[in-house]
Amino acid sequence: MRSGRHPLAPYPSPEQRNRELEGLAAGCLGVGRQAELVVYGTSVEGRPLSALRLAGPGSGAPKVLVCANTHGPEFIGNQVALGLIRSLIQGSPPPALVELVDRAEIWIAPCLNPDGYARTWAREGRGSLASLRHNARGVDLNRNWPLPPGERRRRLPGAGSDRPGDATYRGPEALSEPETAALEGLLAAQNFLASANLHSFMGTIFPPRVRDRGSARRYTALARSLRAGQGHAYLKIASRTFDTFTGEQEDHQHHHHGCWSVCVESFPWRASFAQHLRAPSLFWRFNPRNPQRWVDNDVPGIAAYLSAAVALGDRPRS
Numbered sequence: 001m002r003s004g005r006h007p008l009a010p011y012p013s014p015e016q017r018n019r020e021l022e023g024l025a026a027g028c029l030g031v032g033r034q035a036e037l038v039v040y041g042t043s044v045e046g047r048p049l050s051a052l053r054l055a056g057p058g059s060g061a062p063k064v065l066v067c068a069n070t071h072g073p074e075f076i077g078n079q080v081a082l083g084l085i086r087s088l089i090q091g092s093p094p095p096a097l098v099e100l101v102d103r104a105e106i107w108i109a110p111c112l113n114p115d116g117y118a119r120t121w122a123r124e125g126r127g128s129l130a131s132l133r134h135n136a137r138g139v140d141l142n143r144n145w146p147l148p149p150g151e152r153r154r155r156l157p158g159a160g161s162d163r164p165g166d167a168t169y170r171g172p173e174a175l176s177e178p179e180t181a182a183l184e185g186l187l188a189a190q191n192f193l194a195s196a197n198l199h200s201f202m203g204t205i206f207p208p209r210v211r212d213r214g215s216a217r218r219y220t221a222l223a224r225s226l227r228a229g230q231g232h233a234y235l236k237i238a239s240r241t242f243d244t245f246t247g248e249q250e251d252h253q254h255h256h257h258g259c260w261s262v263c264v265e266s267f268p269w270r271a272s273f274a275q276h277l278r279a280p281s282l283f284w285r286f287n288p289r290n291p292q293r294w295v296d297n298d299v300p301g302i303a304a305y306l307s308a309a310v311a312l313g314d315r316p317r318s
Contacts, residue, residue: 006121006124007124007125007281008075008120008121008124008125008283010291011075011079011287011291013121014047014114014117014118014121017078017110017111017117018050020082021037021050021052021082021110022037024052024082024085024086024089025037025052027085027089028052028054028085028088028089030089031088031089031091033054033055033088033101034054034055035052035053035054035055036052036053036055037050037051037052037053038050038051038052038053038107040109040182040183040185040186041178041179041181041182041183041185041186042178042182043113043114043115043135043136043178043179044115044135044136044137044177044178044179045115045118045136047114047115047118048114049109049111049112049114049179049182049183050109050110050111051107051108051109051186052085052107052108052110053105053106053107054085054088054101054105054106054107054108055105056103056104056105056106057102057103061103061104061105062103062104062105062193062194062310063104063105063106063107063190063191063192063193064100064104064105064106064107064192064193064194064195064306064309064310065106065107065108065109065187065190065192065194065195065196065259066081066084066106066107066108066109066110066195066196066198066302066306067081067109067110067112067183067195067196067197067198067249068080068081068109068110068111068112068197068198068199069081069110069111069112069113069116069117069198070112070113070141070142070179070197070199070249071113071116071132071133071140071141071142071199072113072115072116072117072119072120072132072133072134073116073120073125073132073133073282073283073286073287074198074199074200074201074286074287075117075120075283075286075287075291076198076200076201076266076267076286076287076288076291076294077198077199077200077264077266078110078111078117078198079291079294079295080198080266080294080295080298080299080302081108081109081110081198082108082110083295083296083298083299084097084106084108084299084302084303085108086295087299088101093303094229094299094300094303094304096229096300096303096304096306096307097299097300097303099303099307100303100306100307100310103307103310104193104306104310106306107186107190107192109183109186112141112179112183113135113141113179115135115136116132116133116134116135116136119131119132119136120132120283124281124283125281125282125283125284126281126282126283127282128167128282129167129282130165130166130167130169132282132283133167134169135177135179137171137177138164138165138169139169139170139171139176139177140160140167140168140169140170140171141177141179141180142199142247142248142249143159143160143161143168143169143170143171143246143247143248144170144171144174144175144176144177144180144247145174145175145180145247145248145249145251145252146174146175146247146252146256147174147245147247147251148245148251148252148255148256151245152245153170153244153245153246153247154244156244158246159244159245159246160246160247168246170247174247183249187253187257187259188257191257192253192257192259193259193260193309193310193315194259194260194261194305194306194309194310195250195253195259195260195261195262196261196262196264196302196305196306197249197250197261197262197263197264198264198266198298198302199263199264199265199266200265200266200267200286200287201265201266201267201268201269201272201285201286201287202265202268202269203232203234203235203265203266203267203268203269203270203271204234204235204236204237204264204265204268205223205226205227205234205235205236205237205262205263205264205265206236206237206238206250206262206263206264206265207219207222207223207236207238207250207261207262207263208248208250208251208253208254208255208261208262209243209244209245209251210254210316212317214317215254215316215317216238218260218312218316219238219260219262220236220238221308222260222262222305222308222309223236223238223262223305225304225305225307225308226262226264226301226302226304226305226308227301228301228304229300229301229302229303229304229305230297230298230300230301231296231297232268232297233301234264234265234268234301248263249261249263250262250263254316258315258316258317259315259316260309260312260315260316262305264298264301264302266294266298267286267287267288267294271288272285272286272288275288275289
């Protein structure tokens with residue numbers, strides 16, 4: 001470490017991230033918004049799994065969820081998730097976020113894999129993809145979700161491996177990990193209407209794999225709303241023919257919980273390679289040196305997508 005500055009700065013340490021989340025909850029109260037921190041479980045290594053709940057306008061308000069950092073080194077998603085709350089407190093929220101707060105109860109779970117985050121920080125972002133991406137038991141949490149009934153996992157790259165040590169090792173069974181099991185409990189208890197799951201670094205929007213044309217059309221419209229809210233609009237990638245089930249969170253949320261759910265990969269790959277043709281560590285392939293640029297780009301889009309999902313007034317069919 002040089003000059004007292006951590007190599008992953010300006011991203012926060014695990015302790016700084018936790019303090020900021022606590023501060024954001026208090027800051028919401030300061031601007032007249034009711035908020036609370038909810039610990040919905042603990043990680044393999046005993047770290048709290050925390051979410052910030054921003055109360056809705058009434059007891060019957062629909063609930064929406066923003067998740068991030070299910071993979072250890074993807075810190076930019078964490079910052080985008082927290083940026084939704086920061087923009088409210090700082091007094092300059094995008095119109096779609098103001099509309100969303102007035103119509104829905106918002107949950108922010110900014111770090112689904114705190115052990116992976118802490119390991120990435122301790123190793124200064126250096127290591128193989130598997131060594132940083134996984135939870136503390138070597139499992140890719142975004143391959144640990146159940147497949148829809150009757151579906152099989154195809155042997156395709158990235159579809160989830162059954163070999164420990166692989167970057168996409170899915171674990172011994174679905175929901176075997178405390179992080180996914182705890183989140184599943186939260187999903188079941190709160191019955192979210194819509195969700196955005198934040199990753200990096202492709203600059204893309206991935207809806208779940210759906211079987212019916214009606215749901216596919218709805219996701220096209222929802223992705224259009226998200227893109228319209230962004231300055232740099234991300235590419236939507238979806239196919240009812242060539243897509244496959246991999247044990248990812250958005251597929252499970254759509255098919256099991258009846259929740260409109262998309263994966264948003266922040267920080268486009270072109271920007272990543274423009275930043276570093278040869279990144280000094282794996283971390284800097286996944287994260288921008290200036291996170292605020294992409295926070296400002298993505299927060300309005302995420303808010304617009306969630307507002308559009310609330311406006312639909314119905315749930316998807318599995």
